[in-house]
Structures are given as structure tokens and as C-alpha cells.
Amino acid sequence: MVVHGYKGVTFQNWARTYGCCPEMYYQPRSVEEVREVLALARQQNKRVKVVGGGHSPSDIACTDGFMIHMGKMNRVLQVDTEKKQVTVEAGILLADLHPQLDKHGLALSNMGAVSDVTAAGVLGSATHNTGIKHGIMATQVVAMTLLAADGTLLECSESNNAEVFQAARVHLGCLGVILTVTLQCVPRFHLQETSFPSTLREVLDNLDSHLNKSEYFRFLWFPHTENVSIIYQDHTTKPPMSSASWFWDYAVGFYLLEFLLWISTFLPGLVQWINHFFFWLLFSRRREHSQLSHKVFTYECRFKQHVQDWAIPREKTKEALLALKATLEANPKMVAHFPVEVRFTQGDDILLSPCFQRDSCYMNIIMYRPYGKDVPRLDYWLAYETIMKRVGGRPHWAKAHNCTRKDFEKMYPGFSKFCAIREKLDPSGMFLNAYLEKVFY
Ligand SMILES: Cc1cc2nc3c(=O)[nH]c(=O)nc-3n(C[C@H](O)[C@H](O)[C@H](O)COP(=O)(O)OP(=O)(O)OC[C@H]3O[C@@H](n4cnc5c(N)ncnc54)[C@H](O)[C@@H]3O)c2cc1C
DSSP: OOSOEESSOOEEOTTSSOEEOOSEEEOOSSHHHHHHHHHHHHHHTOOEEEESSOOOSSSTTOOSSEEEEOTTOOOEEEEETTTTEEEEETTOBHHHHHHHHHHTTEEOSOOOSOSSSBHHHHHHTTOOOOBTTSOOGGGGEEEEEEEOTTSOEEEEETTBSHHHHHHHTTOTTOSOEEEEEEEEOEEOOEEEEEEEEEEHHHHHHTHHHHHHHOTTOEEEEOTTSSEEEEEEEEEEOSOOBOOHHHHHHHHHHHHHHHHHHHHHTTOTTHHHHHHHHHIIIIISSOEEEEEEHHHHHOOOOOSOEEEEEEEEEGGGHHHHHHHHHHHHHHOTTOOOOSOEEEEEEOOBOOTTOTTBTSOEEEEEEEEEOGGGOOOOOHHHHHHHHHHHHHTTOEEOTTSOOOOOHHHHHHHOTTHHHHHHHHHHHOTTOTTOOHHHHHHHO
């Protein structure tokens, strides 16, 4: 055996909300080394979990079997400037991919809020951003290779193993080890971000107009208030521009927020006031800045949190948000941190994409963990999930939820097709873990 495994490694996700102690931990450098780990797992009847950036806010990446960390398989393999496509090893962090793309005059057309995540990881959980003419990140994939449980190397694309491709672009980590990913890029571009204050009523009454006005439109609602911050992000040719006060306000604001949220764990009534105050402090004025696209798409997430983020049919946005607001008003003891982040995504044809066959609205709720302290959230979580289910929602795969196979069978028209592909590629369930057992059994 060439690849060396480690015992006694502890894995924790970014938010430190889930962790595990894998029996063996591997960091392979080549396909052959990954193959060796799978052969050993087959021999010893062990389960295998591949981990990317470990940013999923659930136990989707946890295992007590073999863990494969892909951090050493992180090269850019090929850049085709003509087709604007890049082929990368699956463990590359987006943070390392951006400068390489930049060098070739290319960029990703859209991405989530952080770059310390891997190419295969963002596909595994159906990572998304916003933009009703943009799909989830998996829609940027034109080809992939994966190593199945029996050690077979599979290439897939629209024209090669098309059925596997339709499943593997949102793979949940259960189809095999993703080795390479080819992404369709766009020419390098700058974005201008403009944010301005509004109200929940205004934004819900004029949703279509906002969606038409800005390519990457989203809004933040401050629960327990009427306040909304609207954010437009659009292509610009203006030179990069950021305001010093912007940085200063956010840096100071967020340290103060963590302290106040910690105080509110003793005085929950304070949360309403905090939501009003921080809207006034940080979001009540119009602001603009422009930068290279990936710098505008991402932001520095300052402290740990619990989140839920379901995709609902776009036309249910108003009904769902008003229901959430009414629930909070009817239950004054229920506490909700800001913001509720509302984003929009184009429908696609990927079997387990939460946007399968429908344009969607993602509604992300958040409860921070000030100085690592959990704030009671179960009532809020349950009320949110009940509303999301009622309006036909599908949970984000990376974020903790209470759904099981029965729910997914109802939510996803292609669920049984995905299951059949999974069972064919991994008949013994080598790539399952506790999270995935709830999904498939
Ligand atoms: C601060 C923060 C901000 C975020 N913002 C957003 C956002 O804006 N939008 C959004 O949708 N999500 C967001 N997320 C969630 C994040 O994008 C997803 O959790 C994403 O999957 C993380 O990528 P990762 O590389 O860390 O994957 P991991 O968490 O390591 O793994 C995710 C899944 O992919 C599998 N996997 C990883 N690599 C491989 C491989 N090579 N082969 C097979 N399976 C593999 C794992 O087994 C697991 O099932 C955010 C998370 C955090 C912590």
C-alpha cells in the first residue's frame, strides 16, 4: 500500500456543529492512491466518505469509517480558452481556482458566498447563489470523472454516460469519488453591487420588477421588523471601487453584534431590538461598490451559525415569507436572528437539484452561535420547515434538515431514478453515512 492512512484524526465542519472520528484518514495524491483506499475498504468491508472543504453545515460529510480528504488532488489540469472551459481535480478550492481563471481571462458565472469550498463539494450539496437566469453551480459542469465503489473509472457528460451525468452533478457524495470536474466559464468580469433599504411589502409586491432589474438580485429581510435590504449585483465596466466606511462599519458592526447576541441569550427579547438596530446601523443607507466578480459574490463570514435553506417554487415566495412573519408575530417568544436571505435560481434538469424542473426561491434562515454558544432555535426551525413543506419546498442538501426518504420521494420526480443509479454504482453502500441513510432508507 503506497497511500498512508492516519488514525486518531478528528473532523469538524466549518461551523463546528458536526464532527466525527474516522477510523482511518487518507489524503491521496493520485487516482491510483484513491483506488488503493477503495480496494482496502472493499477488502475490510468499510464505509468511505470523501470530504472537500468541510463547509457543509450538517453531518453530510461525517463518517466513522474511512475518510478521504481531497486537498492534495487540487490541480488545474486543462484550460481551454476557446471553449472557455477548465478541467480541475475535484479537491481544488475555489479560492485557488479564481486566480488561475483570472490569468486566462476567465471566471465562474456564479458561485456561493464562500471560496474555501472545493469543486466537487459544491456539486455534492447543490450549492447555489442568486440570479433567476442562473442555475445552481452544478449547471456550470460540462463533464466529470468519478471512481465507482468497484474501482471503475467513469467519465460522464451530456454525450457520455448521460444518465450518470444527470445524477452526478448533484451527487451528495454517494455515487463514488469525484476525481475531476470540467466547468463552463465565462469571460472575466467585474460586478457592481448596489444595496438600498426597502420594506417587506414593497419587495414582495414588486418581485418580478426587481428580478428583471438586476442579474443577481437578492434581498435580506430582518425578522421581527418590516425592514429589507435589497441587493443588486450587475456587470460593470467601472473600475473597482470600495468605500472605506463600508469595511469599517462591517468590521466594527459584527464584533458588536456577536457581543449583543451573546447578551440576548440571557434576554431573548433583545433580539427584536438588535434586528432593528443593525438594520439602521448597516443597511439603512444606499451603498455601492464594484470589484472582480468572485470578490463581490463572496463575503467574509465572521462567526459560526446554524442555517436552513430550502428551495421553494418561485411563485410561492410571498406566501412563504408572509407565513413566516405571521408565525413570528403570533409567537412573541420565538426568536429569529437576521437576516432571512432570499435568493432566486433558474430551474434545471439535474435529478436531485432542489431546483429540478422549476425556477426557485431559496429562503435561508440563520441562528448565530455567539462565542460558540447555541441559541434555542427548535421552535423557529420547526415552524420554518412546516411552512417550507406546505409550499412544496426542498431542503438544501448541505444544511441540516429533518426529511427522510418518504419526503424526498414526494419532493423529487427523479428520486427513484437517482436511487437506481446509486445502487448500480455502489451496490454495497460503501459511500453511505448516517446522513445519507436517512435520505435513502
Ligand atoms: C460560511 C458558509 C457560507 C456558505 N454559503 C453558501 C451559499 O452561498 N450557497 C450555498 O448553496 N451553500 C453555501 N454554503 C454551503 C456550502 O457551499 C456547501 O456546504 C458546500 O458543499 C461546501 O463545499 P465543501 O467543499 O466544503 O464540501 P464538503 O462539506 O466537504 O462536502 C459536501 C459533500 O460533497 C461530498 N464530496 C466532497 N468532495 C467529494 C469528492 N471529491 N467526491 C465525492 N464526494 C465529495 C462530501 O462527501 C459531502 O457529501 C455555505 C457554507 C458556509 C460554511
